[in-house]
Amino acid sequence: MIKLLYKKALKPVLFKLDPDLIHTLFVKIGVASGNIAPLKSVINAIYGEPSGKKTLQVDGITYQGPVLLSAGFDYNAHLSHILFSMGFAGEEVGSVTARPCLGNPPPRLRRMIKSNSIQVYKGLKNDGVDAIIKRIKTKKIPPQFVLGISIAKTNDERNSSQEEGIKDYCYSFKRLNEENIGDFYTINISCPNAFGGEDFAKPASLRLLLTELKKIPSTKPMYIKMPINQNWEDFQQLLQIIDELGIQGVVIGNLNKKYEDADFPSEATKEYRGGLSGKPCQKLSNNLIEKTRQHYPQMTIMGCGGILTPEDAMEKMRLGANLLQLITGMIFTGPHLMNDINKKFERS
Numbered sequence: 001m002i003k004l005l006y007k008k009a010l011k012p013v014l015f016k017l018d019p020d021l022i023h024t025l026f027v028k029i030g031v032a033s034g035n036i037a038p039l040k041s042v043i044n045a046i047y048g049e050p051s052g053k054k055t056l057q058v059d060g061i062t063y064q065g066p067v068l069l070s071a072g073f074d075y076n077a078h079l080s081h082i083l084f085s086m087g088f089a090g091e092e093v094g095s096v097t098a099r100p101c102l103g104n105p106p107p108r109l110r111r112m113i114k115s116n117s118i119q120v121y122k123g124l125k126n127d128g129v130d131a132i133i134k135r136i137k138t139k140k141i142p143p144q145f146v147l148g149i150s151i152a153k154t155n156d157e158r159n160s161s162q163e164e165g166i167k168d169y170c171y172s173f174k175r176l177n178e179e180n181i182g183d184f185y186t187i188n189i190s191c192p193n194a195f196g197g198e199d200f201a202k203p204a205s206l207r208l209l210l211t212e213l214k215k216i217p218s219t220k221p222m223y224i225k226m227p228i229n230q231n232w233e234d235f236q237q238l239l240q241i242i243d244e245l246g247i248q249g250v251v252i253g254n255l256n257k258k259y260e261d262a263d264f265p266s267e268a269t270k271e272y273r274g275g276l277s278g279k280p281c282q283k284l285s286n287n288l289i290e291k292t293r294q295h296y297p298q299m300t301i302m303g304c305g306g307i308l309t310p311e312d313a314m315e316k317m318r319l320g321a322n323l324l325q326l327i328t329g330m331i332f333t334g335p336h337l338m339n340d341i342n343k344k345f346e347r348s
């Protein structure tokens with residue numbers, strides 16, 4: 001009933017409106033629902049918390065289910081108190097940056113409806129790490145909910161040198177650890193539409209960045225958010241460094257920069273204007289998950305990119321993902337997707 005309602009009534013209306021506006025509306029409703037107990041119970045009754053019947057232990061953290069909200073949706077940490085009621089076992093807040101960041105000029109999001117994708121040109125818009133730490137401290141987060149924080153470098157001209165970029169990442173990482181905020185941290189080296197490009201997705205600069213981050217005292221697991229447009233040889237060079245430096249794992253992966261990979265490339269803008277989420281990420285992400293698992297049996301893998309059905313979710317786990325992350329499936333398939341995945345996972 002809920003699925004039908006979303007597909008036939010709600011989605012056609014929502015998809016006629018500006019995606020940024022819908023996001024703002026969703027966040028407002030989410031914040032209110034999390035704060036008002038009867039509303040929270042309704043959300044819980046409709047979508048359902050992860051039952052915890054089949055928990056996962058990953059790097060010392062217990063997850064009540066396999067699905068996390070991927071970085072980029074709850075970028076300012078407004079929703080950490082309601083996402084558990086929607087079926088998420090955890091989330092990645094952010095990406096957060098050292099300084100507040102306005103992001104790229106709008107429009108920042110475009111739906112590609114036939115391609116099951118969003119063209120994302122957000123450019124790391126967020127309130128900055130210090131404001132986000134403050135906000136998280138005020139939230140009543142369910143104790144079973146796992147809070148990851150995604151860290152990126154501030155998207156502005158000040159960070160055009162490698163040295164400034166590293167300082168920026170280190171500032172956020174240090175502040176989060178000092179304040180003991182977050183259960184794990186993900187270092188986003190692969191934002192496809194930020195100032196200075198993806199300079200830390202190259203072996204030498206990644207080594208420098210991770211070496212500096214490792215000097216900061218931390219007891220939490222760290223993951224690296226990987227690009228998906230590199231060939232296996234280049235990708236493996238990054239994995240080798242991650243493994244050598246004792247980083248726990250990777251999120252595979254970020255947005256797809258190749259518009260030809262969409263089912264209907266003509267839905268994208270002619271000029272490059274941000275990476276594609278959803279279906280165009282699926283194949284690349286699955287291939288890299290499978291190869292990473294074959295070569296690095298011990299490495300934690302969060303599988304992300306194009307999970308639109310419970311079957312897509314199970315496929316990523318079959319290929320070697322320990323946990324899953326999604327955004328686009330929640331929007332295109334509907335917010336019941338997480339519960340459907342949880343149930344399928346429990347039965348598997």
Ligand SMILES: Cc1cc2nc3c(=O)[nH]c(=O)nc-3n(C[C@H](O)[C@H](O)[C@H](O)COP(=O)(O)O)c2cc1C
Nearest residue numbers: 070071072095188253254277278305306326327328
């Ligand atoms: C609106 C939007 C904003 C995003 N912003 C970020 C971000 O700030 N940091 C990040 O690491 N990934 C970001 N991503 C990428 C997602 O975390 C994810 O890797 C990608 O969307 C593939 O997953 P999906 O197909 O389930 O959406 C963003 C994606 C979307 C759709």
